[in-house]
Amino acid sequence: MEENNALHSSKMLSCPVCAALHIPQEGNLKNGVFTGTCQSCGHFFKFRCNSSTKSSITITVNGKLYNVGSEYAGSSSLNTFLRDSRISMGTKYMCKEGGCGTCLVQAQLYEPITMESKSYAVNSCLVPLFSCDGWEITTIEGIDSTSDKAIPKRLAQYNGSQCGFCSPGQVMNMHALLDFHGGGVTKQMMEDATDAVICRCTGFRSILDTMKSYAEENNQHVPDIEDIRTKHCDRTGQICTGSCHRQSSLLALKDAQWFRPTTVDDLIKTIQDNKGKNYKMVFGNTGYGVYKELDPLNYSILIDLRGVTELYGIDFDSTIVLGSNLSLTQLYDVLYRGAGEPLYGHFKEMCKIISDVATTSVRNLASWAGNLMLKHKHPEFQSDIYTMLETVGAQLEIAVNGESKIIPISQFLSLDMTDNIIIAMILNSIPDSHHVRIYKVNKRNQSAHSDVNAGLNFNIDVDQNFLVKSKPTIVFGGISKTFVHATKTEEYLTGKALGDQNTLKGALSVLTQEVVPDDSDPVLTSAIFRKNVALGLFYRFVLDILGNKAGSVFRSGSVPLTRPLSSGKQSYDTIPIEWPLTQPMTKVEAINQASGRAVYINDIAGQPGECYAEFVLSTEANAKIQSIDPSEALKMPGVLKFIAAKDIPGVNNVAPAPAPAEEVLAVDKVEYFSQPIGIIVAENSTAANAAVSKVKVTYTDQQPPILTMEDAIQKKSIFPKVADELKVGDAEGAIAKSAVKVSGRIQCGNQYHMAMETQITICNPTEDGFEVFSSTQWVDRCQKSIAMVLGIPDSCISLSVRRLGGAYGSKISRNFVVAAGCALASNAVKRPVRLSLDFHVNMKMVGKRFPWMADYTVGLSSDGLLEGIKITYYTDCGINPTENSLAGVSIGMDNAYFCPNWHVIPIALKTNKAMNTACRSPGSCPTIFIMESIMEHCAKILGKDPTDFKVQNLYKKGQLTPVKMPLTYCNIRELTSQLIQSTDYENRKQMVASFNQANRWKKKGLSVVPMKFGIGWTGGNYTALVAIHGFDGSVSISHGGIESGQGINTKVIQVCASTLGIPMDVIKVKPTDSLSTANSTTTGGSITSELCSNAVLQCCQALNKRIAPVKQKMPGKPWKDIIFQCFSENIDLSERYWEAPNTQYTFAYNSYGVTLTEVTLDLLTGQHCIDRVDMLFDCGESMNPEIDIGQCEGAFVMGLGYFLHEEIKYDQNTGEQLTDGTWEYKVPLAKDIPVDFRINLLKNAPNPIGILRAKACGEPPLCMSCSALFAIKHAIEAFRKDIGKDTYFALDAPATVERVQLACSSDTAQFVIE
Ligand SMILES: Cc1cc2nc3c(=O)[nH]c(=O)nc-3n(C[C@H](O)[C@H](O)[C@H](O)COP(=O)(O)OP(=O)(O)OC[C@H]3O[C@@H](n4cnc5c(N)ncnc54)[C@H](O)[C@@H]3O)c2cc1C
């Protein structure tokens, strides 16, 4: 029976028998007919229902139409759909909060300026799947990857893909930009758009070069206000909104309703209908990236604003009315067009600040109205848009209870917005006599929320000594929940002349009183910093207004730093006769990576019945576990099992003896916040995710966590003797006799590795054990860890890894717990299991780079030679000292300087943090930084130029290092003098000095950092297996290293091709696995590429010997025929080699390098610009200069992150890591790299000890990035000299904007006009 049932007024269906309300649940409504069974009375019925209700959407991906309904949760993201349906495995994800960009796809969205649909890069992790009805999506799989103009191909050719995990995102970002502009983009536009995708590997230079190669400088269209289309409706005569053709609709899903109104009236009605219910309006859904409570998962009713075309209105008449559905990108485009119009000059300032909000792709999605609503919901939010609109005195049109109301923006925050809608903003003209500026100070140059933002709008009479004619506007964001206007200062300044120094003095005094930043949120920068910045920005504005009236030396304070377009230069040797060795070429896998075809572990299709596991984590840092109760979790649908430590069949330990045990799951004590306590296994990730929070854990004996090294020292939280003291000569005696003594303390912090692929393992039960795919740098030990916890032989575990999406040390051992946890889950349910750490969990649960601290005393001769150094190193191990580098401090403690007497005391501190681990140049990076800090300190005390002092103490050829290694081939002196000459250092030093003399508020700094880096081979055991296939002569290689972006596979192929004399394209490297290359050690320490290359070299040489007799018999015959003949003659065409080096000295050889960095510093804010970097690095006879330059650039930029940006904060009471996402933890982006980035590999420098004359380069260049910190320090010193505070100060790492600003010691007394 078909019942002709009209939709209920709330758009739900009513059962004709019992009148229960339903939403259609069972598939599509076909021809308007729905069949179903009433869930209340069981009546089976058919509805002919209103066509505006549907139960599925259509979405076009790469030209193919998909129908999607309740098989996906109503809160699903576009990313979930693309990946779960396996439509686009090239589209990755990491953060799921808009901060990383690995998930970018291209979407056709309505563009109200031209009233057309246009291409935008968007974050598929933020886009709700069910807002995509009718959308056209292009993913990495849908674009050209083969033609010469293809972006993936060019990214690969420019060496812009190392681990490749970010590459599809980079490509889609470029693709959408080019598509939007029809190709006509400038280099600047390209560079501006690189804010959307993090790359942790390349250092961005190669990605920027790729992007800029598409720029058409002469083909740029300057957008104009006339371009804005205003089609008028034939029927109403009003501006066409395009909405009259569309019908509002309801998408009814199992777990959510999506309303899609198309008119404001319908929107208001929908809201009225749903008053009091748990609904959320959605435009870009990017607010969820900032405030997790806005996750669509938390709402059963979602009201999609995108279809309301009236809200895209752009009315550019006497007043300017801009609809609330304009994205930030579109708002920028509109204002940019208006900025040239009389009385709208302030639009330029508005554009500047908008382009500094979030990332290009987030701005493409996000509405300005959504941004204001975040501020409304969270008044502490540092909204740049709110500050901007307050500054220009905007008005808002708001639908209040269905009635349109216009309010000044100043009333917005106090208006109850429940059930109200922002309809539009109204912008007024501002007379030219007004001076409007909007500033933003943040942690990095792109994609970082404001620490402080400021907007100032003054009506000035220049001719009356800069009289403030009317009450000015002074707005600050980031101060506190309630602070908006500096009202007292506004009042004070009204009618006063800014040209009078006393006015400034008085205003600063009032402002100092009224700006009182809230210091209650420990994740934010300090109150004192934010206050300094607010005062500094006010001073900046006054100097800007005064122009030439201000003394010339102070004028540099009037503008923020500007960053020119960046560029890079590279130079290196190549020896064509040796090709493919020494040949610059890109990674063999680069094109697969850039085109989304490369398979990472999470891209491997699940086996039938695959389940999902997640860790239950502790919420205390130093307590005893009293009870664990999983009963609630186990009752949840889809939850299969809870595993606690007692359920482990083998041992609860992933660290085989003699290493100290490392628990997989805490037994009766938790030592850090987010320590794994149990594992939930469920049918899918949603169920597992929901269940972990339902496991009830109670604690007793809670103790305050130890979180700092100072606290650990004070509480004697020290691991017993993890390394021996090192004594060379008599340091104490030498220091006592020295003419000059210098003592101090210096420290450097944690660093999160930020591998874009988080820790992951897939375990599939097999007939003889488990097949495992795991993100590990150490196959052998990962296999062992799994076998130990399961209590089975290692041989039961078949483990393989094709590639890693970044590692940098994070997957040497920190993957073992994840692998073991996954195996425990798989063993418990006897089904395939996937355990992929959520990004935030990854950040909190997994250990990081060790923080270090050093107390030192140095003795110097009166003419500045190092005579004795006594140094106590402290390192913060977290809860387990296993991986500390204290025993290996000799790798970097002396850096490049000779000192005859050393006394080194190593102390390993225990803190209540996750066990720390190796991170790219683990021991050398901190110890070289510490030595450089000591050298800077000594130079200051001696009154010497730091570079001269360093050069004076550099090692000479043949001298012995503290570990008694003779520096037979040391070339650090030659390198340093070559760099000093080639960079015109002496002249630049003079220029910097002149600049600093002429400018008070901008200072420049130069720093030279030489480096010696010991490469240790001992223990670097790797197997290689080379098999020539008899039928066609092609070759397969398996080696013990793990490809994680460093190009190891390409290098071994080069070696193999060169040794066998065959083309590279017939050689393939297979995934590393636990059988063919058993017992290989970890990939790390920069040595794996060269040692695996040697293993392959040995295999190939042995094969050559075997093939030689046949070859001799077949002169001139092709390789393929010779091999087939060998095969026919039963010659073994496979060879295995076990590389197990044991060198005479601690280090096989040393890498040397030297770097000069120049920076400009903004003293008022602490922000910097790295103007230029010149690195000269001895890479021996580089096996592949293109790959090696990529390693130098990537390592250097990762180091810049460590030394300048990346800061981890903990809640001092609970021990919880607070910086656990992309919102607060800032790794470098493309505009944080040097503006002029020059990498030079030393020419004609074969390494007599190296494999094939090469030297390692994966880690050493990172250690020279501290030169940026020292350049900043020199700039601060120049300022402190000006203000009479020229005393030594330690600049700890990271030298964040905050730390740098505070180190300047500036105060308002120096804020003068002349
Ligand atoms: C990675 C990232 C970086 C960011 N960086 C910055 C930054 O540097 N500076 C800064 O200021 N902001 C920043 N933001 C915030 C960003 O600007 C906002 O998330 C965005 O503007 C919200 O717009 P939306 O359309 O996505 O809103 P949604 O997320 O869709 O909605 C947010 C809220 O607004 C409500 N809402 C939306 N439209 C209306 C309307 N018309 N009327 C009433 N209510 C409405 C929704 O119901 C919801 O409660 C960042 C965000 C992300 C994700």
Ligand code: FES
């Ligand atoms: S996963 Fe989408 S931005 Fe990070």
Ligand code: FES
């Ligand atoms: S290549 Fe960009 S993250 Fe690895």
